Amino acid sequence: MKPVPVLTPVTKTLFTGTGLTPFIIRRLLTAVVLILGITFIAFSVTQLVPGDPVAANLGQSAYSDPDIVAAFKAEYGLDQPVHIQYITYVGNLLQGNLGISLSSKRPVAEDLREFFPATLEIALVAVFVALVLGVILGTISAMTRDRLPDQIIRVFSLTGVSMPVFWTALTAFYIFFFVLGWAPGTGRLEPGAEPPPQVTGMYTVDALLDGDFATASQAVSYLLLPALVLAVFALGVITRFTRASVLEILGNDYVRTARSKGLPERVVIRRHVLRPALLAIITIAGVAFASLLAGSVLIENVFSWPGLGQYAYKSAVGLDLPGIMGVSMIVATVFIFMNLLVDVLYRVIDPQMKDSK
Amino acid sequence: MNEILSVDDLVVEYNRDGTKVRAVAGVDLRLEKGEILGLVGESGCGKSTLGKAIVGILGAAEGEVIFDGLPVKKLTRGKRPEHFRNLQMVFQDPYGSLNPRRKIGAQVIDGLVIGGMHRSKALARAQELLATVGLPADALGRFPHQFSGGQRQRIAIARALAASASVLIADEPISALDTSSQAQVSNLLVNLVHELSVGMVFISHDLSIVRRISDRVAVMYLGKIVETGTVEQIWESPAHPYTKALIAAIPHADGRSSMPADLPGDVPNPMSPPSGCRFHPRCPLAMPECAVVEPEFVTLADNRQVACHLQKAGQEPVSLELIPRVPAS
Amino acid sequence: PATAAKSSLVVENVFQLTSTDPARSFEQTGNMINHALYETLITYKGGDASQPVPAIASKWRYNSNATSFSFTIDPKAKFSDGTKVTSADVVFSLNRLKNVKGNPSSLMDGLTVSAPNSKTVRIATEEPTPQVLAILTSPAAGIMNAKVVRACGGTDAANAESADKALECLKKKSAGSGRYVLKSFNLTTEVVLDKNMKYWDGVDKDGYDQIVIRNVPVNVQRLNVIKGASSIAADLSPDQAEGVGSKVNVIEGKASNVFFFYLSQNPAFSDATKFTSNPKCIEAARYGINYDKIVRYAGRGAIQAPGIIPSFFSGALSSKDAIKQNTARAKRAFDACGIGDTPVEIGYWGDGGAVNGLNFGSLAALVAEDLQAVGFNVSLNGAPIAVSLPLYRDNKEETGLWLWGPDWPDSTNYTESFSPGTKVGLRMGWQAGADNLIESLRQQAAVTTDPKKRAVIFSRWQKEMNKRSPLIPLVQPASILVADKSVENVKDHPIWKINLPEITKK
Amino acid sequence: MTLLNVSDLTVTLATSTGDADAVRNLSFSLDGGEILGIAGESGSGKTMTALSIMGLLPYKGKASGSINFDGKEVLGSSKKKYQHMRGKEISMIFQDPMTSLHPMLTVQTQLTEHMRYHDKMSKSAARESALKLLDTVKIPDPASALRAHPSQFSGGMRQRIAIAMALACEPKLLIADEPTTALDVTVQAGILRLLHQIRDERNLSIMIITHDLGVLSSLTDKILIMYAGSEVESGPARELLSNPRHPYSQGLIAALPGASREGKFLTSIDGMPPELGNFPSGCAFHPRCGFAEDRCSVPPIDATVVSKGHRIYCPVNPFAHDRVEQS
């Protein structure tokens, strides 16, 4: 039998070459493998379970009716052997079908489309705030190494990462909403207010796209507090990381070179130090972002924020397998793609990456 | 016969993003007991690669290295065969070649203990070795960071000696050291070679030190040996233009303020070596055929070997001073 | 977006909601909403759950042995789209309820609906079923506009379970005759109702233009209602209702939920259950529990449950019938039981959820301390509902701590659920035939229609239960509504929690 | 005309065991167009001397004494003043060309940014002069070199780019800290030639630091030899190298492999240079010195002028007669 060439030369270079495109393609393929692996983990874990999703999702009387139970199981494929269930799931997944949630009785994809943007919105704002503040504070901290501002910022940022976010959320809500009245309250908009037509699912963006500034500003005022609470954690991480990166870069010869050229300190910092530091910081911000998505589980309930976190909690508690898988996958996917994006950025921005291993 | 090490047509390749890079592209060498062979060449020409391949850290793509009658195998995860424990290497960086977290004693006796010697006996032997390399006995109980670069290099040498090395590959053992330490360590090495009749390949980019301590010299360029011969031959009448250029570039601290001669251009990337003679793009004496035909490595009448179109096998070396300059095509 | 001109009632509760399809919805939030969207044949007023009043049916009659009921539809009754309510709509709605096989479908067990003419609906049962009237007040039995529901893909056919596709459509619009119509539905955030401007019985000027029911955690509900950010907080515990200030009214009612503890009677299940099925062990537990402490935990307005039937239903026991803690007796019984230090697990719904402000974990901790004091070697084994509920339902718990809320507001719901061989009876491993007296009382209750006689039977049944059943009723908490002063006519109701359609603004 | 006059320079650094003087009472001067070489073993304070002139001492480092440049005292200047001086009047190149150029900025940016800052040049003017500079330092194809990143060049080329950067604002003094240590001899020769040529063309003063006396021999007019932060000997290059007078300088020169051709053994100085913070008192070299006498450990050690411009710091002066014999 003649061996069939698996890869033609052109595609071969696409997969093995050193350019950006082959790199991205390779990474995307890995990403797919990773995501499949993640579904497998999620699936296995939820199979270990002694609990019974049927019971969780059927009412008392329905549960005692064997016909209804059987029908329910059949509908969700729960009557199939485990491996068949998994293969079916992956098969559907490849067609973009995440299955139907046991608890909401809707396609998981639809659920995610509703809940994910809400979390994405606060997580994005949180990371943005944390990034801006963190880079500034971290840089100040590095510049004033071991002096008072540095000590203060270090303690501050360590405290940030040490705070239990659920407790921060409760406390912040109590203070800023109840005591001070600065925050508008829970939810994404005023009670009964009509959300803007869904485009991205992020109310602020959608409202702006719709030209509805009143709703947009209302949405902003509602998302600020949860986003800031989330930001506290990320801020600590980013500040500390910035400090370390800046310190490390400050020690580089090329910074001394820049100074020896008589450039003003702010130019040295901005152009010669922060630019390379930012790359590293963006990596961390990417990772922090993904962990914020997951971390929102702990605060969304406090703010009645209808996001991925609440959905994840509901799915987990309800042993809603498709739901759990859906959430895990979307968070993992964001995580993987953030990493991918950062790696690509590295390659694009830093031509040296390849030379220095 | 005193020959203890021979390298035959050795090729070493690196894998760089899927393409093969020939860092050593066919090298022949011989080393005798009690002999110091200096290996010189510019940075990136493959000296370290060759040295590592000789001791088996890197595997050979082609050719082989025979040590004391047996072919050297690449290091595997398992134990290295007893036989090759006599083939040792000293590294350039005195800071990286000792484990920062282990006491000197433990590191020096490694070779003995692995060889099956009892610990207490090994410690006694280690003291002797330290004395040999000129370190106090209490060094055994200290950590590497408590020593200067030169002292560390001595410790590394003691470690190699503990395995009763009969061949030492010394990869730039003194280039990271201070002027005074340089002299001390190189004297130590010369001493050991003489007293223990060890064969040594002394890798360096510094021709003047090589000239001082070696018996023979091999000049390497872009993965190939371009000339070998005794120190006197190489130094007094280099037969390869590259050798000549290397010598001419050495500055002299004699206060005569004569500028050393530079050799323009860089060592080419081994991924795409030039055609013909690898040196031709930088060779002041290059001829048209140099760009096309690769010169053979031939033995001249004075028993030295060289790979240059200007030199003919079996004949006396042509003095490069006398060659008229022909512009390269 | 701006809703300034409209008057708006903001009700906050922790959502227990799956849909606003009456045939499929049987959770508290769903009941509350459906009660405003869909009128039933008959209903209750205010917080009452014993005296049915006319709704779509203006008159009704039934025979003395409670097997045939007939209802006359109010000729004025119209759906929100203006079409008249006919008996065909009623038949359609109730049959659909039965055939869709949603959670509330068992309400229709044994009931046959027919429409002799366009104004009359007849319901027949095979056995005497005095609770039919109560059943028909359930929001699940809401009358739907058959035409609209059919257009949505709904059906009342026998195969409705798979053939009915109206669910999604009913999340977008309602098809009832209630005072409110559905404006928007979101399973997790909020449901918005608009005033039905064509309500057949006259639009109430003082009614709110809009009702927003939001999903908000309890602690935030409290802050919101104090701040005036919401109108009604539905889930506060008596503790939380304390100190809410003068800007709000606290409406206190009795919850229809009774929390109980049981010891499994299924000796086959494990070592511990071998003992828990021993009457002496039950006695030890029954007299070992410090009911006062539990009532104190449940806060103001809570009472010890003297029996499993809540205080406002026929035949409810009074506080003097309640079991009193008697540690000495409990200890004696414990020794007689012989369980020794065999470990016993208490199962319960344990992911931090609370009902009427009572946290199962806390309750379990209270019970456990008392049992330990008696000598039991108990440990707590709470789990999320998905894990714990099947254990309870399949009789796999040695002992359990749960609650019961009525499916329909009638005491028969309890006799039919807790007697040996019935639903909860079996969960406690209490097989049919385990107690002849209690079982015969259950049968008598089912066929007796005379209210006085029924009450006697119910209270007798409960007293016997308290003597010999594995069931130990613990507490009937208060049900609290905290409402803004501007909201009037708010009542707490055992079935639909808040009487939304009756609420008016000042 | 004296361009740079350093007198009594002391540099104090913070170490784990407290403050320590890395440079001690150093004095030297440099005329316009002159090349001064500073040599010495590792840790002798060469780099710290250079950095103190630039005002770039490491974190917690302090300099005292006087540094007079072009008639003005620079030590203790404000940050601003230093900024204006650096790159514009004094510029510096460093040892390792692989790390001293910014890996992420193009050659053009790095070459022009300080021109634009110091000389307020327009972008295009700066580019023009950058092209000329690259041509001066013999970078082939300057136009495409400007667009490239440093990683695209070899070590020798990078060092040339670094020199171009240093020359950009036409400084009066160039400090080169071991500019060829990291390079091959063949490349080193090219760099040395380039420095020499620049000096001749621009009448630039150069202060070159190295531990390779061979490098100094061909290039410098004057040499200063340091040990443990202090001067041990200084003088005209030719005379000092052919006729070193301090035992340490003697030893250094003798240790060079090219110095004698007899035998395989190199002459070496016994012992090791002292660690910062543990400098022996008096003449710091005395513990390693074969000629040491008791007075060597007693400060102060005064300078002895052996001939015009040639002085040593050695109380014993054991080679006093050699000179007479040799000349």
Add this chain to the structure above:
Amino acid sequence: MILSPNTRKTLKALETPTEKKGKGSTNSIWRQPLAIVGLTIIGVWVFVAVFAPWVAPYDPYSQEFDKFIPPSAEHWMGTDELNRDILSRVIYGARISLPYSILLVVLSTIIGTIVGGVSGFFGGRVDATLMRITDMFFAFPGIILAMAVAAALGPEIRNAVIAITIVAWPVYARLVRGLILNSKSSDYVTASSLLGSSSIRTLFVDLRPNISGPVFVLMALEVGTALLLLSGLSFLGLGATPPSAEWGAMVSMGAVNFDRWWVGLFPGIAILTAVLAFNFIGDTLRDALDPRTAKALRD
């Protein structure tokens, strides 16, 4: 590359702040104010945990007081809804949160070190495969998996520990693998194999001491993270079961009773201080490592 040794030292000195020029000794670390504060707090918590029965004024499970007594002389932190003394519960809480966080970290370290060790040691395909798997777990949203596992196995702190371990080990695997790869190519390891030591010996003799330092620092840093995750799960009702005095669960009780601020505030502060202390120590330790390994820790 040829660098003169001193310039090398100088570079290092420039690269890294002065505080750790203490020649590798860890003594100087304990002179850092943050580390002292951290150590003190941990010391207090450990003391409190060990001697809880003597330190705590009351039985933490006793339901004998009044409900919701505000902080007072008898009850410094007040009482909760089950009439229990909060101070005693916070004290006993240290017996749950600390040991389990440490257990979690130890478990993750063991798994991660084995996986990372095997991966770095064998390299090649084994490495590629193991690292892909590690990546999967790394990318997996920890708290979600933990919630699912805890929900499934039943909320119990032991299960929460298992659940979090499943997602927490990859950090260690990556670190250990990186360290091994780093030192595997180092000259001293090569020298050792030239002397005839097998790789296994190299791994244990040469690599282990170089790995243990950074791993230890990571552990210190991760104890805080573990504590946060565990108490987070308990807060959600998926961790410790009642009536155990777990801090996260206590905060969630406090959450229900906003105006009884003392119910949630004190356990929250307990979490904060304990985590903060571990972070203080971990951060100082990390700064004290040499910059290369410190970087490996950060990435």
